Amino acid sequence: MAGEADLRPLIALVDESSKMAGVEFSTLYLAQHIDRSRYRVVVICPEEGDLPARCRAAGVEVVIEPAPRFMSTSIEIGRVYVPNPLSWGVNLLRLIGLASRHAALYRRLDAALICTKGVFAHLYGTLAARIARRPAVIHMQDLLANPLYIRVFGTFARLARRVIADGTPIRDQLAPFVGADRVDLIYNGVDLEQFSTAVSGxxxxxxxxxxxxxxxxxxxxxxxxxxxxxxxxxxxxxxxxxxxxxxxxxxxxxxxxxxxxxxxxxxxxxxxxxxxxxxxxxxxxxxxxxxxxxxxxxxxxxxxxxxxxxxxxxxxxxxxxxxxxxxxxxxxxxxxxxxxxxxxxxxxxxxxxxxxxxxxxxxxxxxxxxxxxxxxxxxxxxxxxxxxxxxxxxxxx
The missing domain is CATH 3.40.50.2000 (Glycogen Phosphorylase B;)
Known part of the structure; x- marks a missing residue:
């Protein structure tokens, strides 16, 4: 009936970037292929860009929630990444403010579940979900190298109900913090018709x-x-x-x-x-x-x-x-x-x-x-x- 409430639960995919890289393509693919007979889906991005544009073109709802620019937590010297201690204090203040705004957004959207994409999104998204009393799932596609970062991230990961790891090394890295029974190993997937031997190059x-x-x-x-x-x-x-x-x-x-x-x-x-x-x-x-x-x-x-x-x-x-x-x-x-x-x-x-x-x-x-x-x-x-x-x-x- 016209005006009847849509009872499908809303899944909010929270991506830290609007530029297209591997994580963002994964966000786009998941948004496109979630079972729409069971769920509604919205992608939350920090600004306009290729990801929101491609989501809209695919018929996926997009919400822009502006985010401050986070400082890099490491500096590359030659081929070695070393911690950037100045970034921690600055990023923490920015993260708390952003998490507060995201919590309000999740309530306003009446999101049933939050799925975070990208390292910073995992931090502010899971904190916001806890504030808004919404279950969160971390889709982790980055293997952390620095032991300090692993401990900090592991602490935040406990705020999530579950973690999706796209490789065994990530699963093994996070299982000690959240418990192996809360980590799902799910490899990335692609469209087998779009990518096939029938395509001409x-x-x-x-x-x-x-x-x-x-x-x-x-x-x-x-x-x-x-x-x-x-x-x-x-x-x-x-x-x-x-x-x-x-x-x-x-x-x-x-x-x-x-x-x-x-x-x-x-x-x-x-x-x-x-x-x-x-x-x-x-x-x-x-x-x-x-x-x-x-x-x-x-x-x-x-x-x-x-x-x-x-x-x-x-x-x-x-x-x-x-x-x-x-x-x-x-x-x-x-x-x-x-x-x-x-x-x-x-x-x-x-x-x-x-x-x-x-x-x-x-x-x-x-x-x-x-x-x-x-x-x-x-x-x-x-x-x-x-x-x-x-x-x-x-x-x-």
Whole structure:
């Protein structure tokens, strides 16, 4: 009847950023695929940007709740992240104020459950949920490295009813604080029709000037030091003289960081003598077509990654995969069955595995087909969404 109250519970997905990176794509995917016959969904963002725009385009309700700019809790010195003590006091005051505003928003929306996305959102979102007396679920997709940060975050995590971890390392990191029975291991998922072997990459290859005889090696990830693109670049430079019909493309941008690392990558390329065979493609929205354009996908993270969406997308696209053994990345694959796994930050090992793939097209075909089957079996968006809904239901008990 017209005017009848909508009794479906409202799930509020609280994201700390409006820029698109892996966490934000996960937010978008979950918002799109939550069972609308059972739930309503709203995405709460700190400002206008790509995430709210894409949510609205998908028919997902968006609320903008402005947030102060939080100071980085660590400073990168070389390749080492060290704590930034000044940030703690400043961020705490800002966090308390933001949590108060979010608590009022949750009451006003009559949200049945809060799901936080992003480290700072976990902090202010769970605090706000406790103030508003709403159950909260932390969807944790960041593996923390500093012991102090782990203890602080673990304390806040106790405010949540449940934690969703997108990799075993995160589950093991948080279980001592909240209890293993309150942590759900749920890998990221992707649309298996959007990412598939049926997608054509010919247009992208033509755009990049890649002919059909060239083997295109690629990586898709945020350009930041811990993603290990420099390791891939160095490995490619070493093998380039022996494989003249190969090219390398790096797809991504710094997003949340400065461009110093990207500048270093470009310097390495320029000094190698092979810069004409390397492409810096920047951020791309047409990821299915970009992946379809590749012949080999390499994910060389050197620390803390869990179940990155670009890797899952490459699996669904049926690409032969070469990954490092860092974090939860390696648990998505079985070495030599649906991918090759090498030690992290090891240029020689990465180069050797690349040579193995370049020398053996049959191996590439077999690994790619197996990766697709793995994605179909356990990494679809429908599986991801249903598992998240189950975690939400357990949190409401």
């Amino acid at each position: 010919e247009g992208v290859r033509a755009e990049w000037g890649i002919d059909s005889d060239t083997v295109l090696i690629g990586n898709v990830a945020r350009l930041t030091s811990w993603k290990g693109q420099d390791v891939l670049l160095k490995a490619f430079i070493r093998l380039a003289p022996d494989y003249p019909k190969t090219k390398l493309v790096l797809v991504g941008s710094p997003v949340f960081h400065g461009d110093a690392f990207e500048a270093e990558l470009r310097r390495l390329a320029a000094e190698s003598g092979f810069s004409d065979r390397m492409i810096f493609a920047g951020f791309r929205w047409d990821l299915p077509e970009v992946l379809a354009a590749l012949d080999i996908f390499v994910y060389p993270s050197i620390r803390k990654d869990t179940s990155p969406l670009s890797l899952v997308s490459a699996m669904a696209s049926g690409l032969p995969l070469l990954t490092s053994d860092v974090g939860g990345v390696a648990e998505l694959l079985t070495h030599t069955e649906d991918g090759l796994i090498v030690p992290a930050a090891d240029v020689n090992a990465l180069g050797s595995a690349l040579r193995q793939m370049l020398d053996n097209p049959d191996l590439r075909q077999r690994l790619g087909a197996a990766a697709r089957r793995t994605a179909e079996r356990s990494l679809s968006l429908s599986i991801f969404a249903r598992q998240c809904e189950s975690a939400f239901e357990r949190a409401k008990l």
